[in-house]
Amino acid sequence: MTRVLVVNAGSSSIKTTLLDHDDTVLAHDSLPVEHGGFDADALAAALDRAPAPDAVGHRVVHGGSEFTEPVRLDDRVRDRLRDLADLAPLHQAKSLAGIDAVGRALPDVPAVACFDTAFHATLPPAAATYALPAAWRDRYALRRYGFHxxxxxxxxxxxxxxxxxxxxxxxxxxxxxxxxxxxxxxxxxxxxxxxxxxxxxxxxxxxxxxxxxxxxxxxxxxxxxxxxxxxxxxxxxxxxxxxxxxxxxxxxxxxxxxxxxxxxxxxxxxxxxxxxxxxxxxxxxxxxxxxxxxxxxxxxxxxxxxxxxxxxxxxxxxxxxxxxxxxxxxxxxxxxxxxxxxxxxxxxxxxxxxxxxxxx
The missing domain is CATH 3.30.420.40 (ATPase, nucleotide binding domain)
Known part of the structure; x- marks a missing residue:
């Protein structure tokens, strides 16, 4: 695995960084996010300017209880990530838009989602648990997930x-x-x-x-x-x-x-x-x-x-x-x-x- 394109779709910008096998930066671009979205054509043009990647990695804010490690993206994973959008409204929808836009521009390149919540899957129960009725916690998976x-x-x-x-x-x-x-x-x-x-x-x-x-x-x-x-x-x-x-x-x-x-x-x-x-x-x-x-x-x-x-x-x-x-x-x-x-x-x-x- 040589070149990895990292896509970070945040609340104010979508950044792309192409890393070589030794993590040398080969290309970097940053596009503004305006009115809740970004210019998919400008993103495609930025990708065209850079060398072709061997794989794509997307930063995704919320992985819920299901995704506690990086996972290869497919239709099932995309659907599950859409279900989590309400929990991170500033970011999740933009991450999904970035996944879709890059997928259209690079349809044959494997893509992986990496989650901001995953690092906190190790939180002990005392730190992760809200003092709420057990029926609520069990039915809705109410817990502290953590981010960044x-x-x-x-x-x-x-x-x-x-x-x-x-x-x-x-x-x-x-x-x-x-x-x-x-x-x-x-x-x-x-x-x-x-x-x-x-x-x-x-x-x-x-x-x-x-x-x-x-x-x-x-x-x-x-x-x-x-x-x-x-x-x-x-x-x-x-x-x-x-x-x-x-x-x-x-x-x-x-x-x-x-x-x-x-x-x-x-x-x-x-x-x-x-x-x-x-x-x-x-x-x-x-x-x-x-x-x-x-x-x-x-x-x-x-x-x-x-x-x-x-x-x-x-x-x-x-x-x-x-x-x-x-x-x-x-x-x-x-x-x-x-x-x-x-x-x-x-x-x-x-x-x-x-x-x-x-x-x-």
């Missing part, structure tokens, strides 16, 4: 190779954001749950909200559940607090709304890091990855401010880095906890999954 698993898997493994340490908390911070507690390469806790709405404050998503508040809005204000769901996905988080989900803009502004938005974001983030460390009975390595995690020294510094009791200490000069290739240690020398910034490479994780499925 491809990123968490790659970042935690990179950190382990660099440090030789086991207990790791990964902070994937981008437009979507989540934390993951990893011990010996296995996910043992995470902040996202049944859907990607749970957990941290994000660019447009609310993160965790008291369910009683939502029931109150539906019952007392007469809001339709679909409108509530849309607002939680698209109009909440940093956007709901300050009008934009771009942390760079918020950090550059000097007004009450932007300050409150950043403070709320950091409050939830710091608390989450400490909670993940508790799930690990301690902390050896803290990892930042994702667009914000990699490129914002200020967020990293403020997120770790007050976490000295865990052993976290940043070196201000090292932490000034805004562009990371591979991995960079930004912690103070001798600190009990190593703090690492890891370049997000979900494409490498997907390619590895493709090769495992197709070549064993």
């Amino acid at each position: 698993g491809l990123s968490h898997a790659y970042a935690s493994r990179t950190a382990a190779e660099l440090t030789g340490r086991s207990r790791t908390v990964v902070a994937h911070l981008g437009a979507g954001a989540s934390l993951c507690a990893v011990r010996d390469g296995r996910s043992v806790d995470t902040t996202m749950g049944f859907t990607p709405l749970e957990g941290l404050v994000m660019a447009t998503r609310s993160g965790s909200v008291d369910p009683g508040l939502l029931l109150w809005l539906i019952e007392h204000e007469g809001l339709a559940p679909a409108d509530v769901a849309d607002a939680l996905e698209h109009d909440s988080g940093l956007t709901g607090l300050a009008g934009t989900g771009d942390l760079r803009d918020l950090l550059a502004r000097d007004d009450d709304a932007s300050r409150l938005a950043v403070d709320v974001y950091l409050h939830r983030l710091r608390a989450g890091i400490a909670a993940m460390a508790a799930s690990l009975d301690g902390l050896d390595v803290l990892v930042f990855t994702g667009g914000v995690g990699e490129h914002s020294p200020q967020i990293r510094s403020r997120a770790t401010d007050g976490l000295e009791f865990l052993g976290v200490a940043l070196d201000l000069d090292r932490n000034a880095v805004e562009t990371v290739t591979g991995a960079v240690d930004v912690g103070t020398s001798g600190a009990p906890v190593r703090t690492i910034v890891v370049e997000s490479r979900e494409d490498l994780e997907v390619a590895a999954g493709v090769r495992a499925v197709l070549t064993g």
Whole structure:
């Protein structure tokens, strides 16, 4: 298996990366997602410009309880993935559209789906189970699935190779954001749950909200559940607090709304890091990855401010880095906890999954 084309259809773009057998990048393209979709003709043109792949790997957000490992795509798998679309509305439909578009452009190339939920299949029952009636949990498969698993898997493994340490908390911070507690390469806790709405404050998503508040809005204000769901996905988080989900803009502004938005974001983030460390009975390595995690020294510094009791200490000069290739240690020398910034490479994780499925 030589060349693998990795397709990552996200909420704001669809990215294609062609990797050679040694994971050298042979071609890369990024097309915008607008009005809920992307230009299939532009995608086909981008694929025509690149060398022909031997296989295709698709990042798919939700695999449910059924898909806990990468799987070769066929009609049955596509149908099952469509059934899961309601659980990840920002991403699943776009992943399916990408699968269909690439399949039309490359009909004879085998394709594999790699799942963000799969890494969290190892969550212990205490971390995966909601305290809901057993009849509900059994009938509807209600549990905490977790997301961003491809990123968490790659970042935690990179950190382990660099440090030789086991207990790791990964902070994937981008437009979507989540934390993951990893011990010996296995996910043992995470902040996202049944859907990607749970957990941290994000660019447009609310993160965790008291369910009683939502029931109150539906019952007392007469809001339709679909409108509530849309607002939680698209109009909440940093956007709901300050009008934009771009942390760079918020950090550059000097007004009450932007300050409150950043403070709320950091409050939830710091608390989450400490909670993940508790799930690990301690902390050896803290990892930042994702667009914000990699490129914002200020967020990293403020997120770790007050976490000295865990052993976290940043070196201000090292932490000034805004562009990371591979991995960079930004912690103070001798600190009990190593703090690492890891370049997000979900494409490498997907390619590895493709090769495992197709070549064993």
